[in-house]
Amino acid sequence: MASDSKSDIKDYDLFAGCTIQNRIPFLEKSARIVFEKLGFTLHDKSYGCCPDPVGVMSTDYQTWLTLGARNLALSEKSNHPIVSLCNGCTETLKAVNYELKHKKEDFDAVKKRLESVGRTYSGTTQVKHFIELLHEDIGLEAIIALVIKPLTGLKITTHVGCHYSRPSEMMQVDDAMNPRFPADILEALGATHIDYEEANLCCTSALARNNEEASNGLMRRKYQSILDSGAQIIAVNCPSCYQQLEVGQRSMKKAFDMVVKIPVLYITELMALAFGASMNDIGLKFHQIKPIKLLKEFGFE
Template identity: 35%
Template sequence: MKMAVFLGCTVPVRNLSYELSAKRVAGELGLELVDIPEFSCCGYPIKSVHHETAYLLAARNLALAEERGLDICTLCSACTSVLTEVSYELATNEALLDATSETLGMLGKKYSGKVRVKHFVRVLYEDVGLKSIERAIKRPLDMFRIASHYGCHYLKPSKIYDRFDHPEAPESLDRLVSATGAFAVDYRTKKDCCGGAILGVDEETALSMARAKLDDISDRGADAINLICPFCSVMYGANQRKIAANHNVKYDLPILYYPQILGLAMGISHEELGLMQNPIRPRALLAKIS
């Protein structure tokens, strides 16, 4: 299976360990991820400002994948959201497709509405499949308690995601965690948003939103949070110490990207998965494994 990997803005600069581990694990599982250097911003941050511009940015990226005959595999949930939405709209709204194609033509590009978009984790869940994943496990992580954060745009709006997992009772991440042998921790605030989208508008509210979940997960005695989005990573990883300081609390909650958890279970070394390059270094966790 071959897909174009869409890195987005944050991953290739700030979450290299996510990119590294995803590519590493994909290779092992027979999923070939092709880089397209001309990809730009997905368009998500522009949607609030100028809908048409956001749609054109997304359509341009879709056109680049279509040129190569590839579907898109994303790492960031926000990219997943806008690319899926635009792919869905252009595939179902002919008038919009015509208008978009006309503008893309001015850039020497064309798009005919064929590209499908899936988050990397959804590809693992739906296309690689839990059975293949279980077969690839060499070192079951039964010493770990892992709480998954689904985030918002991985699942919602559910209509454009073919309702592959129920947004009110999601289970794909927990099942993927269980497949590695780790204990999937259930917790009350599982479905809550990280607050990342309003960090620049109201930092206090955004950090309070993230804090609620950090508190909840810590209380449940999880060893780590499983993340699949660099935006969420900003909130729970990069801002964890700030939240702790602002609210006068303490956390020791490393964040892991799902391909890192899976990679560890597949027997890949933590160096190859970039674990020590994560925003919170998972020393205690790695001590458990050796």
């Protein structure tokens, strides 16, 4: 979905999502630093859960549609597009818009429910994943212009995550089967992007909720492939993948006596560092797999 026209909009409603807000808020800190440096104003809204396209959607589609549309209605009122920091929230918000545009009966039902609580939904709110906003609207050149501490020499690999680009008819971003924007951003920061065979393998966060054995088996494949690639950091852009890939390293030790110990960093954390933020500014000490020693070796403070 490459587009040549860069948008001038600098005011966005921030959809941090409840996992980032209320469990791993240091990721939000790095995102705020990055977008502030890029000249953006992020507005906080009284959003509820997106709601989760795994847990809530699988339980009840109508609840998922209705609460998703409620969040979109909040931004319809403020007339700002939404930037989301999470793959799952992005999928829900984009997919709810898509579904309600294509399913008249559901649209009418949701509209009526929302009207009964005084909300108006018409489907005009634009939704962007932060990676999409960075790559498509802001552009790599504007990112490069802000780099004062390039990530030179760091070998970083990406785990982009499934809900970022799929289902493609709803997400409309990047190459759905072989997404590349996060790698482009890392290269713009001066890092060496490392590819690996299992790059597109799911983090199995959803599978782990029903079948731990299968989830562990798949994660073992993924970690082995990352270890073989020689990458020093796994860069992610989804809080579910972040948690799964951090916690999964402990599961590997327990299940297979396999030692992984590769720090998992958010793309915005790496950007904030390259833009001159300190490790303390963005709370890197809160990571389970500490990246501090490695980053010090590369001159970060």
